[in-house]
Amino acid sequence: MDDTTGSVFTSAVSDADKRSGLRDALNSGELQRWPGAFSPLVAKMISDAGFEGVYVSGAALAADLGLPDIGLTTQTEVVQRGGAIARATDLPTLVDADTGFGEPMSAARTVAALEGAGLAGCHLEDQVNPKRCGHLDGKDVVPVDDMLRRLGAAVRARRDENFVICARTDARTVEGLDAAIDRAKAYADAGADLIFTEALATESEFERFRAAVDVPLLANMTEFGKSELLTAAQLSDLGYNAVIYPVTTLRLAMGAVEAGLSEIAETGTQRGLLDGMQHRSRLYEVLRYAAYNAFDDTIFTYIRPGEPK
Structure with missing residues (x-):
């Protein structure tokens, strides 16, 4: 894209x-x-x-x-x-x-x-x-x-x-x-x-x-x-x-959700689950966060034809 x-x-x-x-x-x-x-x-x-x-x-x-x-x-x-x-x-x-x-x-x-x-x-x-x-x-x-x-x-x-x-x-x-x-x-x-x-x-x-x-x-x-x-x-x-x-992806996701919720309920923290999580940076990559920011920049920096820079 x-x-x-x-x-x-x-x-x-x-x-x-x-x-x-x-x-x-x-x-x-x-x-x-x-x-x-x-x-x-x-x-x-x-x-x-x-x-x-x-x-x-x-x-x-x-x-x-x-x-x-x-x-x-x-x-x-x-x-x-x-x-x-x-x-x-x-x-x-x-x-x-x-x-x-x-x-x-x-x-x-x-x-x-x-x-x-x-x-x-x-x-x-x-x-x-x-x-x-x-x-x-x-x-x-x-x-x-x-x-x-x-x-x-x-x-x-x-x-x-x-x-x-x-x-x-x-x-x-x-x-x-x-x-x-x-x-x-x-x-x-x-x-x-x-x-x-x-x-x-x-x-x-x-x-x-x-x-x-x-x-x-x-x-x-x-x-x-x-x-x-x-x-x-x-x-x-x-x-x-x-x-x-x-249904494979749903079963994978729900298996992880169920295990993770049990871990938090038992230990009081999600620290032990971090290695199994999708990192924020990877989520932003999948969502193409940078592309949205680039598009946003073209809107806020847009100058109409004939308008002084």
């Missing part, structure tokens, strides 16, 4: 360029790694760490609001948080749009709102409404035709053809792997650009899904769930196009 211009306040890459870049990346043959960001600051850290994209998890967003992932968050909350995260980095951002927050027309409005907020894409799932976390038991899926209507409305609602519509199927643990594959094929035929199959169990299941479905595929490597944690190299060798680590 140019440290002396207004780009300090937002991404230096246009929304359209992020979307076209995401399209190209999904077809590049290189695995796209998208850690989850639950805040704009985390998105900046993801960018600094050299990843290819940012993911906004519905589970992480709900947890950050103090809610379980059972369909309680609203479209407005997801659009606002997703947009703030997308503006914080030059990377493309994919957001979890749950079931579209209602009927097919609601899914269409959701896509329009997310596109307007600067997201590069979203995924819609085939669970019933209200949904449940994809790695928990007790979830259910809608009939295929209902999901096709949901996807069809979403595809028609986008204005930028490069906005990625990802279809997520939760059928693996409800109807079985064969049914999940059949659903994925139908969703691709309905216009989905990317397929996200939730809760595959083993590497062989990921391999079988890849062999059966001829569109870009996204793998979910969430901790403590139903899926074996495969490495980026393994997923790349299997032919997957993208991988998300949806």
Whole structure:
């Protein structure tokens, strides 16, 4: 970014360029790694760490609001948080749009709102409404035709053809792997650009899904769930196009917060925690504090044309 211009306040890459870049990346043959960001600051850290994209998890967003992932968050909350995260980095951002927050027309409005907020894409799932976390038991899926209507409305609602519509199927643990594959094929035929199959169990299941479905595929490597944690190299060798680590940063952060609060409660000081903290100087570096100061200087030292110096 140019440290002396207004780009300090937002991404230096246009929304359209992020979307076209995401399209190209999904077809590049290189695995796209998208850690989850639950805040704009985390998105900046993801960018600094050299990843290819940012993911906004519905589970992480709900947890950050103090809610379980059972369909309680609203479209407005997801659009606002997703947009703030997308503006914080030059990377493309994919957001979890749950079931579209209602009927097919609601899914269409959701896509329009997310596109307007600067997201590069979203995924819609085939669970019933209200949904449940994809790695928990007790979830259910809608009939295929209902999901096709949901996807069809979403595809028609986008204005930028490069906005990625990802279809997520939760059928693996409800109807079985064969049914999940059949659903994925139908969703691709309905216009989905990317397929996200939730809760595959083993590497062989990921391999079988890849062999059966001829569109870009996204793998979910969430901790403590139903899926074996495969490495980026393994997923790349299997032919997957993208991988998300949806709640990893939140779990890391909350683990540190919990341990730190216990330490302060027991010892009465945070002195023993300093080595594990992000230093103020590093935080200012991530926030580009110097760039904001430089921009501020150009305002307060500005002289109008013809004005005496």
